[in-house]
Amino acid sequence: MGPCDLKKTLDAFKAHCGENVLVGLSALDDAGVVKLSDDLAIVQTADFITPVVDDPFQFGRIAAANSLSDIYAMGGKPLSALNLVCWPSKLSGEILREVLQGGEDAAQEAGCTIIGGHTIEDDEPKYGMAVNGTVHPGRILRNIGALPGDALYLTKPLGIGVLSTALKFGKTTPEESKTLVETMSALNKDGSEAALAAGARAMTDITGFGLAGHLLEMLGTGSYLGIEISAKALPLLPGLMKHLGGGTIPGGVERNFMVVEEKLRIDKEVDPAYKCIICDPQTSGGLAIAVPPEKEDAFAKEASMRGVKAVKAGFFNDTGVILLR
Numbered sequence: 453m454g455p456c457d458l459k460k461t462l463d464a465f466k467a468h469c470g471e472n473v474l475v476g477l478s479a480l481d482d483a484g485v486v487k488l489s490d491d492l493a494i495v496q497t498a499d500f501i502t503p504v505v506d507d508p509f510q511f512g513r514i515a516a517a518n519s520l521s522d523i524y525a526m527g528g529k530p531l532s533a534l535n536l537v538c539w540p541s542k543l544s545g546e547i548l549r550e551v552l553q554g555g556e557d558a559a560q561e562a563g564c565t566i567i568g569g570h571t572i573e574d575d576e577p578k579y580g581m582a583v584n585g586t587v588h589p590g591r592i593l594r595n596i597g598a599l600p601g602d603a604l605y606l607t608k609p610l611g612i613g614v615l616s617t618a619l620k621f622g623k624t625t626p627e628e629s630k631t632l633v634e635t636m637s638a639l640n641k642d643g644s645e646a647a648l649a650a651g652a653r654a655m656t657d658i659t660g661f662g663l664a665g666h667l668l669e670m671l672g673t674g675s676y677l678g679i680e681i682s683a684k685a686l687p688l689l690p691g692l693m694k695h696l697g698g699g700t701i702p703g704g705v706e707r708n709f710m711v712v713e714e715k716l717r718i719d720k721e722v723d724p725a726y727k728c729i730i731c732d733p734q735t736s737g738g739l740a741i742a743v744p745p746e747k748e749d750a751f752a753k754e755a756s757m758r759g760v761k762a763v764k765a766g767f768f769n770d771t772g773v774i775l776l777r
Contacts, residue, residue, distance in 0.1 A: 660734070
């Protein structure tokens with residue numbers, strides 16, 4: 453569902469919230485969190501997607517990385533997972549096994565055990581996971597909590613939606629395709645650990661709502677908090693500007709723009725393509741991390757130690773808007 457439709461649905465939905473629920477439906481966060489004890493909480497999430505690549509194994513790994521990402525975005529560690537499968541009867545079980553093997557590959561890297569799952573028949577294949585993780589109740593990293601002066605760091609290049617669309621129509625070069633798949637397949641584990649170790653203030657993953665949509669969530673509802681983004685500093689996938697110039701624009705871009713339009717300001721000097729870039733829906737995108745100024749050196753060190761190419765893309769302020777300049 454689009455963000456507007458989802459918000460309308462959930463605004464009218466009333467759900468019981470137990471006293472041990474630390475993060476639930478009232479928050480626009482990446483996963484739910486339930487406190488089990490003073491030093492242990494469980495993080496829960498579920499996600500599944502349609503194929504973004506032709507290779508079954510790679511699709512499985514990407515879908516699993518996408519599902520695991522919400523646990524990492526909360527500062528948690530994945531513990532166990534259930535496979536979620538929608539599968540057409542016309543496709544062979546051998547193809548499904550390859551998809552599941554790709555998911556197992558990602559789960560094994562994450563230290564997460566797949567303990568079961570559920571399948572239904574569907575006209576279009578879909579795969580993902582319901583994931584359980586753990587986190588200390590006092591060390592949860594939510595998508596809100598940033599303060600003016602905090603730096604914004606991104607851990608993966610943008611443009612996944614555009615390049616995935618170009619790939620679908622056979623427009624990408626072999627090198628562009630390779631980089632795209634590697635980007636989507638990469639876990640957000642190291643970026644999350646670096647953020648925790650350095651003392652980051654807030655974090656979220658950049659997925660279907662695009663960079664601008666997820667930054668809007670980081671600002672909070674009715675918040676005075678704003679953010680300034682440097683267009684030139686944004687990390688981009690190879691070939692992104694070429695494909696945008698050729699008219700390759702995912703359908704979700706305009707839908708995402710409508711959500712952020714009221715709070716988005718774009719300097720007239722900025723290339724119009726950047727409107728699409730910051731609203732481009734990402735599959736298994738990277739993390740957006742708010743780092744206090746005094747923690748930036750520590751974060752850069754922690755990220756570098758783990759091989760994370762974290763890019764400083766802007767800073768939070770008290771303007772109440774998202775400014776791209």
